Amino acid sequence: MPKVTSPKAWLDRLNRSRHALWLLFAASMAETLLVPIPIEVILIPWMLCHPDRKWTIAAVALAGNLTAATLGYYFGVFAMDHWGDALISFFGSQEAYDQFQSRFSEEGFVAILTIGVVPVPFQIAMLAAGANGYPIALFLLAAMIGRGVRYFGLALLVAIAGEAAMKLWDRYSKPLGVLLLVLAGVWLWYEITQ
Numbered sequence: 695m696p697k698v699t700s701p702k703a704w705l706d707r708l709n710r711s712r713h714a715l716w717l718l719f720a721a722s723m724a725e726t727l728l729v730p731i732p733i734e735v736i737l738i739p740w741m742l743c744h745p746d747r748k749w750t751i752a753a754v755a756l757a758g759n760l761t762a763a764t765l766g767y768y769f770g771v772f773a774m775d776h777w778g779d780a781l782i783s784f785f786g787s788q789e790a791y792d793q794f795q796s797r798f799s800e801e802g803f804v805a806i807l808t809i810g811v812v813p814v815p816f817q818i819a820m821l822a823a824g825a826n827g828y829p830i831a832l833f834l835l836a837a838m839i840g841r842g843v844r845y846f847g848l849a850l851l852v853a854i855a856g857e858a859a860m861k862l863w864d865r866y867s868k869p870l871g872v873l874l875l876v877l878a879g880v881w882l883w884y885e886i887t888q
Contacts, residue, residue: 715754722758726816727766733759734848741852748849755845756838763820763837770824798822803836810840 718736725733733755741748798805809819823833
């Protein structure tokens with residue numbers, strides 16, 4: 695039977711890899727485009743285990759997010775006319791899209807900024823901004839501020855909380871990891887069976 699390593703040991707191995715930041719970049723892109731599990735699941739423990747890299751980790755996560763947000767925006771520009779219903783159902787629901795569309799019509803920049811800060815899927819905002827021809831520079835600025843607050847805010851919390859947060863992580867990381875794997879499995883099963 696293979697040996698189960700602790701989350702901290704896994705993160706230490708990951709951090710030593712020369713591909714670690716590229717993997718984080720790809721994970722951040724995947725979270726922005728496809729995966730409904732917030733990237734903070736990776737960022738928080740990684741920053742706690744390696745506080746000397748917290749700002750770099752936040753910057754790479756933000757770069758991955760903005761790259762994916764640009765792709766999602768252009769999905770909205772070019773694909774909504776042809777595959778809008780399929781894209782909306784894949785990334786959320788028609789109801790969620792309609793609600794954001796209404797808010798987006800009224801608030802624009804603030805609506806994008808807000809959805810960038812709160813830990814909800816960003817896909818609907820990308821599609822709506824692209825489909826409505828919202829200026830990409832303003833869209834990316836709102837996304838950068840919103841997601842930057844999240845990622846760099848985490849780095850700041852790690853800088854402030856430091857050792858106390860690490861003790862909590864050591865105590866609860868395994869049960870939390872198991873719970874997140876179960877939730878990811880349930881979500882995947884649900885998506886496949888629909």
